Amino acid sequence: MKRKFGWLLAGVIVGVIAVGPWQNSSEAGTGPATIRINERVLTMTRIDVGAHGRSAGDSDVIRSVLVQRGTRDPIGRGELLCTFVDSVRARVCRGTYVLPKGEIVVGGSMLYQQFYDLAVLGGTGLYDNARGTMTVTRTARNPVRDMIVFRLVG
DSSP: OHHHHHHHHHHHHHHHHHTOTTSOGGGOOOOSEEEEEEEEEEEEEEEOOSSSSSOTTOEEEEEEEEEETTSOOEEEEEEEEEEESSSSSOEEEEEEEEETTEEEEEEEEESOTTEEEEEEEEESGGGTTOOEEEEEEEEEETTEEEEEEEEEOO
């Protein structure tokens, strides 16, 4: 009986060590999830550097309000900075989407503002160490409205 108790106790200790609170929390991942929200662009500011007109190095700064789907209730905000890498439409973007339970950070390349995917690079709060994609689809032009789908895989 003492031998069985000893093995049971050893198993419990190993289990506590494996999932203990001292485990590095940065290794914890956001589980698989899909978040669907709407975005209403508040401002889009073009910063023109170098040659007049669109050229490499110019930037777009986009600020938006995030709205729960099916309502007009604001639930957060979006901030996106895109820098042109040519004089046509190719740009590299980085952004932060602030939601009630944390922030999601995205980045990647964009050709068309009407439909694009960016990588989810991480986040804070509930989205700490999140990975996945963000897909944006334009739903209206004036005022600019988009549907955003975050597909988080970890």
